[in-house]
Amino acid sequence: MLPILNVFSWRKFSQFATAGLVAAALSACGGGGGSAGAVPGAPGTTPGTAVAASVTLVTSASTIAASGADGTEVILTAIVKDANNNAIPGAIVSFKASSGNISNTNREADATGTVTEKLNVKGDASARDITITASSGSATSAPKIVTVATSASTTPKLLLTSSSGTLSSSGATGTAVQIKALVLDSNNVVMPNTRVTFATDSGALSASQVNTDANGVASVNLATGTDPTTRIITVSGNVAGAPAAIVKVNVAGTRITVNASSTVNLGATSDVAVALFDSADAPLANTPVTFSAAINPLVTKNGGASTGMTDAAGKLVLSYTATRTGNDVVTVRALGETASAAIAISTANFSIKAVDLVGATITSGDTNVCYPVLVSNFVGGVAQGGTVSISTSRGTVYSDSLCSTALTGATGLTSGAARVYVAATGPGIATLSASSTATNSVVQSTLEFVSPLTSTAVISLQGTPAVVGANLPGSTTEQVTLRAVVMDKSSQGNPVKNARVSFSILSDASGGSLSQPSTLLTGSDGSATISYIAGTTTTAVDGVVIQAVVQSPVSAASAQAKLTVGKKSLFISAGTGNLVLTPSSATYQVDYAVFVTDAAGNAVRDVAITGAVIPTHYKKGEYVPQLNAPWLAQMSVRCENEDRNKDGVLGPFEDQNGNGRLDPVIPMNITSSGKTDASGTATISMVYPRDRAYWIDVEFTIRGAVSGSEAAYVGYTTLPALSADYANSGITPPGQTSPYGLSTSCGDTK
Secondary structure: OOOEEOOOEOOOOOOOOOOOOOOOEEOOEOOOEOOOOOOOOOOOOOOOOOOOOEEEEEEOOOEEEOOOOOOOOEEEEEEEEOOOOOEOOOOEEEEEEOOOEEOOOEEEOOOOOEEEEEEEOOOOOOOEEEEEEEEEOOEEOOOEEEEEEOOHHHOOEEEEEEOOOEEEOOOOOOOOEEEEEEEEOOOOOEOOOOEEEEEEOOOEEOOOEEEOOOOOEEEEEEEOOOOOOOEEEEEEEEOOOOOOEEEEEEEEOOEEEEEEOOEEEOOOEEEEEEEEEOOOOOEOOOOEEEEEEOOOOEEEOOOOEOEEEOOOOOEEEEEEEOOOOEEEEEEEEEOOEEEEEEEEEEOOEEEEEEEOOOOOEOOEEEOOOOEEEEEEEEEOOEEOOOEEEEEEOOOEEEOOOOOOOEOOOOEEOEOOEEEEEEEOOOOEEEEEEEEEOOOOEEEEEEEEEEEOOOOOEEEEEEEEOOEEEOOOOOOOOOEEEEEEEEEEOOOOOEEEOOOEEEEEEEEOOOOOEEOOOOEEEOOOOOEEEEEEEOOOOOOOOOOEEEEEEEOEOOEOOEEEEEEEEEOOOOEEEEEOOOOOEEEEOOEEEEEEEEEEEOOOOOEOOOOEEEEEEEEEEEEEEEEEEEOOEEEEEEEEEEEEOOOOOOOOOOOOOOOOOOOOOOOOOOOOEEEEOOEOOOOOEEEEEEEEEHHHOOOEEEEEEEEEEEOOEEEEEEEEEEOOOOHHHOOOOOOOOOOOEOOOOOOOOOOOOO
């Protein structure tokens, strides 16, 4: 793909340039792309009158390997100067060799008067001397001799080493390992200016090909490539004619830790904490961790099995349940690292639980209420003594029933039991933990704190999106998500769980409906969610009114949301970059990115995109050569498309040039990638013959349609060309003479 320069692209305009208009141009290399080049017809430096007085030829080596393998080429450098020893930019340099192959025999000197080419001996491995000269005008260099060597002394060997056998997994600046390649001939003489090709099976190299320096050494840096996995990286080096060499580097420093209670009671559940860090002790977030236990179930804290992801702090919490007795082992793995922890399953009756005022076990309770917490520790029916350490992940543990004195230190067991208290001001799940100081075993249970529904509760209702398209008959695609949130204003504005909310439609001319059931209980976040399904007809703005009401003896709080059912608005925009494709030697292709959004700027997917193109004008004229400059476009006249009514049928007074057809016809096609993707984008491609570039101006229309809505985008452009096709005035470019003629009249075909 190729950068576009000076292309009349995607800008609506009322008047195109007149004679002498610079052709829109693109640069290409190979069959499909390259870097930006000159613009055909662009103004250049007026050729000077300097005459070449000397040409100096330098060769990078006096011998060349008979193998002709890539990387064994000899570099030829020619420098052209005038009588005052000044470099001559733009001078044409010709190379001649008595045998072998030169990459280009005729080249234009750069701004320093220099031309560089390569000599190779592919196809002829015979021993011989090759004589090379370089000339410019009447000046010719002194001949240079390059000997084709077939002796063993030219066969290189390669040694590969690393500055360290270990690469830090952090990938931090300064941690890269340097890989050095030393190239020697069979006599152990260093071989400068020899190309070494590097490759690696993982990580990242700073370069893939490097020439050896004067000491026969080529160097690259190896980094982790943002992958902190513990592994062995194999780096290989290759030199033409020599066996490949490898060096191995260990990526190290990543570590995974697992923290679990050494003893868990039979039937109890305990947390297992996993942490993952790189060599710089930085947490590794969003990294998959696999885990297993030999005997008992092990899952993530939220219930997932076998694989979990670390959080932003590089941590993962697992939940271990002791369903069977024995000695268990928990194993965790990530990024090539493994860690394990042994867990002994105890048959002791060691437990912790929250209870209500009558002693019944509870799993949820109101915020700002003080609840007893009971710890029991028996083995074989015998009460255990000692102390236990009690903690909570939410709220505070207290030593008194009024929850006024926070618990400090361990609590003693009396007849195998201990009682403390817990309270929390905010909603959420609390993990209650008790650790026996005698046996080092840990037990856990959970208590969810919820905000109670009071008379001060408030409710909000929001619909997303607020504007929705009407559904086609039988369709339910167009929907709005309605989210009601109940908050307790008497406390800290906490969300209220288990509040009963009823949804209803108060007004809707579209004939829409609500998903069922329409009465829901709020979750831990205080929200209840339902869907509104639009009807088949449109409404006025805010014509749909939905209500949510709290159903409780202590609160009847309500809220409303207003929606609009309308014809879904689409907006299409399009544009192109500085790239072009060359699908064949006879055609160009330009791609346009199409963006479809709704009235709120949201991407719209599944919009069917189509395109149409029609010429607005065609031009007569020709490209004229310039000395040491690109071809220059000279337009003689610009004519309107003869198909005035754009029906494709030759009608009265339309054939202005009298050739029996409608010019310029439509020598191009435009295709679409189909429907827009999740980002609301699609691609339109325009393909046309190379000889029509610059000579035709076009109008293109891009249309999008979905659910009965349609939008269009119209743009104008001059068909762009490739600068590589017009850069050399010694090579005839495509469309050198306009396909429509040279004359200054639109009334003929001359």
